[in-house]
Amino acid sequence: MSSDPPLLELRRLARTYPGPPPIAALRPTDLTVRVGEHVAIIGPSGSGKSTLLNLLGLLDRPTGGQLLLDGFDTATLNERDRTALRGRRIGFVFQAFHLMPHRTAVENVMLAQLYTDRRRRAERRADAVSALTIVGLEHRLGALPSILSGGERQRVAIARALVNKPALLLADEPTGNLDSRTAKQVLDLLEELVAGGVTLMVITHDPAVAERAQRTVMIQDGELTEQQPAAVTTSAMRSTVTDSIIPVVTRAR
């Protein structure tokens, strides 16, 4: 298993906005994230955090370099395959939660299954319920976002990101809209998930959030600087969650 490629590999990855004038939002960057790692990317606003997040989440195309997911370059994929890969391999957690206001907690979680999961509704619902159980909201299945607290809303969003058992959880300022006590609870939850085998990348400007990570990568003016080498061996962290991923990506024979 040690010969496994890293989950995520950035090779001279760059993104320039055409302008005019052209803006090098992300200068050619190398970064490797292994399965089960918890990486924080920290930087002030305008540093290129969002650009990096969009590239990592396959929401945007790089203008240079390669972005390898599972050892394969995603930059050459067409839009349809990138969309499918995004839906199946990446879970997003946003600062603004992005919950549907008229849908219950479990319905919001099930939205993530809508486009990629063709199983029967009852089976999908069972998965959504277990995702909500993981984030500790099994008692709030039928609650609308409007009656949930901020922390609960973010946990619903995390459950939604987890329900497809993604390879990578991308969290963009996950505590940005929360008070410090609730923020701590959410960070605790994310840490538990990492301990359970989830690969997590958190993008933040908050050092308190960043210091929870095993590695912190500083981004400044579109350039990455590794702050702290990986202290924990990742293979030891691997366990149930990622192993039970439905093999949506299978090796071509």
Added chain:
Amino acid sequence: MLGRRTGHVHYPLIERSRPRVYELGSEAIAGLVQRPARTLLTMLGTVLGVGAFVTILGLTSTAGSQISAAFSVLSATQIDIDDTADPAAFAVGNATTYDFPLDADARVEHLNGTVHAGVWWKVQGTESGRPLTVTANPPVSIASETDYQGVQIDVYTATPEALAAMGPTISQGRAFDDFTAKRGEHVAVLSDSAAQRLGITRLDAQPAVFINGVPYLIVGIVSDLQRHPELLPGVIIPTTAATVQFGLPQSSSPAHMLIETRLGAAQQVASEVGLALSPEHPERFKIIAPTDPHSLKDHVTESLNTLFLLLAGITLIIGAVGIANTTLVSVLERTSEIGLRRSVGARPRHVAAQFLTESTAIGALGGLIGTSLGIATVVVVAMTRHWTAVLDPATVLPAPLLGAVVGLLAGTYPALRAARIEPVEALRR
């Protein structure tokens, strides 16, 4: 579907995003149900437009069928011909006018489709201004004729065929026939009321009426005339006897011809009868044929259609614009939702399909409600007018579909806009 590894290894097969169709449908319906007030207001234009369509078409077909019902078999088989006074005759001071040929009845009866055809007119006294006297008994003396207080009864004359064409209901005796008419016999047919006023109740004693003192044998009493019932209060005598006694009809009461045709033949007979009567001067006859039921109905339909269908069309366009507007606003409002859907694997076409389904559902629902309201309107109007509501399934059944098409067209642009939204932009909010 296949990408490239860093080297030359193909990317593993990626199962593409394929939502279940019913899931996309229920997403769209959820989008409508979650904003019920807006959904209802949005479909208002379609409701009005489709409702107007159904109402107009329904009322047109209802009214049209009432008009055609008014064309009874009776009036559809009747042609009246008026003898228009010949201006030349007036110029020479000729008071009498009669343009019908003597064999008018026979000429017209030769026309295919004619059942009965005959000439009739109202008899005037020989000296103008002096009314005819009709009495049940011979006048005491000819000299006192003017003083005699006779009953005012109109005298008409008709050929046997004209009488037959009038469709008399004979309560006693019989109508006069060709034989008596040709012989110029003085016979008369009396109406019920005239007989009553003259005190004649039975025909077995062979009573007579005296018209200006000349006796006419009463051969029959009619209780009803299907055509020209205005002759009912009078006495009807054959034209042969009338011409001898009173002369040809005067221009103040010109002659008429009544033709009974077979059903459906009236238009044809009417087009031929002028020439048949007088090849030289067909224009001297004013031919009153029953209006062609088809043309009348079509005319009504057409005039209603062109005006109101235009209005309904405009309403539908306004409805479409309303749907397009609301859907566009909805797309802009739900930008972050669209971004979220894209982030969980929705392809642009899935987003477009969802919004297109929403607008089509609004249109279809509006069309359905509009159709119902339209039908209700037609039924209520028909009830208040004591009409029979007539709804053509060919117009009513596709009406909800019309709404759906409007919704589909209206939703196209907003759906394309929604599909083009970049998830990056959408999630920034």
